[in-house]
Amino acid sequence: MSTQSPRRKRATVHDVAIEAGVSRGTVSRVVNGERYVSDEARAAIEAAIVKVGYVPNTAARNLVMQRTQAVAFIVHEPGPLFVEDPNIGEILLGANATLSAADYQMTILVVDSERDTERVARFLRGGFVDGLIMVSARTDDPITRVIEQLELPAAFVGHPPGLTAAWVGIDNRGSARAVTERLVATGRRHIGMIAAALDRDSGVDRLQGFTDALGDRFRSDLVESVPLYSYSAGVDGMRALLARRPEIDGVFAASDAVAAGAIEALREAGRSIPDDVGVVGFDDSAWARRTHPGLSTVRQPAAGLGRAAAESVLAQLGGEQPLVDGIMVETAIVWRESA
Amino acid sequence: MSTQSPRRKRATVHDVAIEAGVSRGTVSRVVNGERYVSDEARAAIEAAIVKVGYVPNTAARNLVMQRTQAVAFIVHEPGPLFVEDPNIGEILLGANATLSAADYQMTILVVDSERDTERVARFLRGGFVDGLIMVSARTDDPITRVIEQLELPAAFVGHPPGLTAAWVGIDNRGSARAVTERLVATGRRHIGMIAAALDRDSGVDRLQGFTDALGDRFRSDLVESVPLYSYSAGVDGMRALLARRPEIDGVFAASDAVAAGAIEALREAGRSIPDDVGVVGFDDSAWARRTHPGLSTVRQPAAGLGRAAAESVLAQLGGEQPLVDGIMVETAIVWRESA
DNA sequence: TTGTACGCGTTATCAC
DNA sequence: GTGATAACGCGTACAA
Numbered sequence: 001m002s003t004q005s006p007r008r009k010r011a012t013v014h015d016v017a018i019e020a021g022v023s024r025g026t027v028s029r030v031v032n033g034e035r036y037v038s039d040e041a042r043a044a045i046e047a048a049i050v051k052v053g054y055v056p057n058t059a060a061r062n063l064v065m066q067r068t069q070a071v072a073f074i075v076h077e078p079g080p081l082f083v084e085d086p087n088i089g090e091i092l093l094g095a096n097a098t099l100s101a102a103d104y105q106m107t108i109l110v111v112d113s114e115r116d117t118e119r120v121a122r123f124l125r126g127g128f129v130d131g132l133i134m135v136s137a138r139t140d141d142p143i144t145r146v147i148e149q150l151e152l153p154a155a156f157v158g159h160p161p162g163l164t165a166a167w168v169g170i171d172n173r174g175s176a177r178a179v180t181e182r183l184v185a186t187g188r189r190h191i192g193m194i195a196a197a198l199d200r201d202s203g204v205d206r207l208q209g210f211t212d213a214l215g216d217r218f219r220s221d222l223v224e225s226v227p228l229y230s231y232s233a234g235v236d237g238m239r240a241l242l243a244r245r246p247e248i249d250g251v252f253a254a255s256d257a258v259a260a261g262a263i264e265a266l267r268e269a270g271r272s273i274p275d276d277v278g279v280v281g282f283d284d285s286a287w288a289r290r291t292h293p294g295l296s297t298v299r300q301p302a303a304g305l306g307r308a309a310a311e312s313v314l315a316q317l318g319g320e321q322p323l324v325d326g327i328m329v330e331t332a333i334v335w336r337e338s339a
Numbered sequence: 340m341s342t343q344s345p346r347r348k349r350a351t352v353h354d355v356a357i358e359a360g361v362s363r364g365t366v367s368r369v370v371n372g373e374r375y376v377s378d379e380a381r382a383a384i385e386a387a388i389v390k391v392g393y394v395p396n397t398a399a400r401n402l403v404m405q406r407t408q409a410v411a412f413i414v415h416e417p418g419p420l421f422v423e424d425p426n427i428g429e430i431l432l433g434a435n436a437t438l439s440a441a442d443y444q445m446t447i448l449v450v451d452s453e454r455d456t457e458r459v460a461r462f463l464r465g466g467f468v469d470g471l472i473m474v475s476a477r478t479d480d481p482i483t484r485v486i487e488q489l490e491l492p493a494a495f496v497g498h499p500p501g502l503t504a505a506w507v508g509i510d511n512r513g514s515a516r517a518v519t520e521r522l523v524a525t526g527r528r529h530i531g532m533i534a535a536a537l538d539r540d541s542g543v544d545r546l547q548g549f550t551d552a553l554g555d556r557f558r559s560d561l562v563e564s565v566p567l568y569s570y571s572a573g574v575d576g577m578r579a580l581l582a583r584r585p586e587i588d589g590v591f592a593a594s595d596a597v598a599a600g601a602i603e604a605l606r607e608a609g610r611s612i613p614d615d616v617g618v619v620g621f622d623d624s625a626w627a628r629r630t631h632p633g634l635s636t637v638r639q640p641a642a643g644l645g646r647a648a649a650e651s652v653l654a655q656l657g658g659e660q661p662l663v664d665g666i667m668v669e670t671a672i673v674w675r676e677s678a
Numbered sequence: 679t680t681g682t683a684c685g686c687g688t689t690a691t692c693a694c
Numbered sequence: 695g696t697g698a699t700a701a702c703g704c705g706t707a708c709a710a
Contacts, residue, residue: 010703012702012703012704013703013704013705014703014704022680022681023680023681023682024681024682024703024704024705025680025681025682025683025705025706026679026680026681028704028705028706029679029680029705029706031704032705036679036680037679037680038679038680041679041680055464055465056465056703056704057402057465057466057702057703057704058461058462058465058466058467059398059401059402059407059465059466059467059702059703059704060402060686060702060703060704060705061465061703061704061705062398062686062704063396063398063399063402063685063686063687063688063702063703063704064685064686064703064704064705064706065686065704065705066686068398070462070467092449093449093451096449096451096455097451097452100451100452100454100455100458101454103458105448105458105459105462106448106449107446107447107448108446108447108448108449109444109445109446109447110431110432110435110445110447112432112435112436112439113436113439115439115440116435116439119439119442119444120444122397123397123409123444125394126394126395126396126397126398126400127396127397127398128397128398128409231625231629260629264629286570290570290599290603349687351686351687351688352687352688352689353687361696361697362696362697362698363687363688363689363697363698364689364690364691364696364697364698364699365695365696365697367688367689367690368695368696370688371689374695375695375696376695376696377695377696380695380696395687395688396686396687396688397688398686398687398688399686399687399688399689399702400687400688400689401688401702402686402687402688402689402702402703402704403687403688403689403690403701403702404688404689404702405702
């Protein structure tokens with residue numbers, strides 16, 4: 001009467017061997033495409049494999065081979081932002097393309113709670129993956145510390161201060177400086193910034209680049225700091241800036257999403273862009289092409305970052321020492337109408 | 340002279356046993372928190388564990404336990420769209436929350452090429468996961484067919500025609516009908532639709548709901564079909580509709596991203612919203628709050644879908660039979676200014 | 679070219 | 695309470 005699950009036991013090498021009338025060793029050789037197998041044995045085994053429906057058990061193979069052909073891609077964003085950040089998707093696809101070409105399975109792990117942190121740590125330590133890529137690490141991150149202890153080939157995208165592992169990134173500071181200089185060059189007198197994510201290297205470096213560009217024109221009350229690279233943070237930041245310094249005529253937003261929010265707030269306030277206020281962003285994400293007017297911004301080669309991170313992990317897997325200085329991927333500035 | 344990797348061999352249960360002067364069996368009991376271990380033995384073993392730095396090897400455990408405490412979440416979107424679709428992120432977070440609470444590790448797998456399909460199939464068959472959630476399956480999908488053969492507890496989000504596995508979804512047809520009726524009720528005479536993704540159930544059902552609402556007012560040349568739920572597809576679709584039927588005064592876009600694109604095209608054409616043309620969308624994604632005017636749309640409980648899918652997989656893992664009819668999650672209509 | 683036997687690191691089942 | 699010992703499914707020297 002009990003509705004027992006009818007899932008039959010999976011076929012093993014042993015079953016195939018019996019079916020084909022050979023030994024397990026020979027079956028194993030055929031499965032792994034080795035030489036020194038007679039044609040007749042190979043044929044018999046291949047027939048037996050389909051007949052019994054044999055599929056190699058990866059757990060067993062991992063155990064004896066001591067590797068998994070899998071690399072983790074760890075995402076640690078506060079819930080909703082994961083969804084909003086266009087860069088992560090691009091980085092991820094770039095990394096997957098490179099790993100896939102090398103026949104590695106990329107498994108994305110999202111860390112979204114205290115509980116996740118511990119479970120992911122166990123997962124990584126337990127030999128589920130041969131290496132890992134970590135994106136958007138923060139300085140005070142429990143998971144970041146865990147990873148550093150791990151002795152697993154790793155590559156970070158971005159470099160939290162104090163990190164000793166390999167990393168890839170862009171020159172946030174220089175790029176921020178370059179894009180801000182445009183505002184200076186076009187004669188703006190009161191240039192502000194909506195800084196974001198100052199708990200990460202990217203946020204800090206972009207702010208630093210901004211101050212570099214302004215030199216002694218820098219005024220700290222023209223900087224508003226918001227927690228996240230998000231649209232709504234941009235709206236809030238711009239409103240605050242307008243309230244405090246209504247004469248503002250140029251603004252560097254720490255990301256395109258922030259810039260889009262800022263543009264919305266400027267529109268509310270009746271300012272025209274770029275006539276009243278010039279706006280520049282950062283990322284050249286989909287946001288930049290959808291604002292009115294189009295947003296001048298820094299093109300960040302997100303897919304390239306993913307590829308570079310994957311290559312670093314693969315190199316370490318191949319026995320190479322990680323480059324301690326990190327790898328910089330080139331950016332470019334894209335001029336549109338907003339400044 | 341060779342820079343040999345200094346990674347020392349990982350400690351095993353065996354090493355702990357020797358260090359603590361007990362047998363492997365007793366160590367295993369302590370590690371798994373079983374009873375019937377003397378306090379002194381437990382203390383000695385716990386000390387030994389930290390001393391030798393023991394961490395359980397998951398591959399070995401999986402092999403003997405025949406389960407992994409991991410569930411795959413498979414995403415199969417054409418590259419860039421993965422990034423654009425806000426629903427996927429929400430679904431993913433909802434699923435992760437539920438799986439995490441049950442102590443399952445969710446591993447996201449992206450299928451982005453032919454090669455990915457095969458590798459993921461091997462991965463799934465190889466015993467890396469105990470179950471899987473599949474999102475945005477398409478009818479003619481190789482990976483979908485592979486999964487159906489798999490005999491692994493699975494739940495689909497959305498239901499491609501002919502699918503026999505468990506699924507969760509929303510009433511796309513009824514919701515599309517309800518939101519379209521608003522256009523009818525407000526006296527629009529020439530109501531069109533930008534249909535999208537007609538290779539999926541969601542795309543087809545939304546179109547069907549639209550025709551339901553219009554009844555004999557339906558005109559096939561007021562429907563434009565675009566391939567993807569994307570912003571740029573919305574721009575193209577609206578332009579085509581305007582060119583063919585300039586008198587159009589209402590439009591149902593198959594998703595908010597499409598609607599945002601449509602609004603952009605209407606703006607180009609100098610039409611005002613909602614005065615000249617009423618627009619409604621679908622999803623209540625972030626797009627809906629960023630258009631001008633705000634978009635009337637269908638709220639899709641994406642996180643709830645993720646949770647429901649995860650619960651289905653967990654139930655199957657617990658031995659229950661999957662519900663063949665699928666599970667519907669409720670939607671709601673959100674009225675804003677666009678219609 | 680093929681078969682045998684051992685080891686990978688755990689958990690589970692027994693006796694003790 | 696505890697300790698042998700047998701699986702779990704596979705790769706691979708080594709012998710034949």
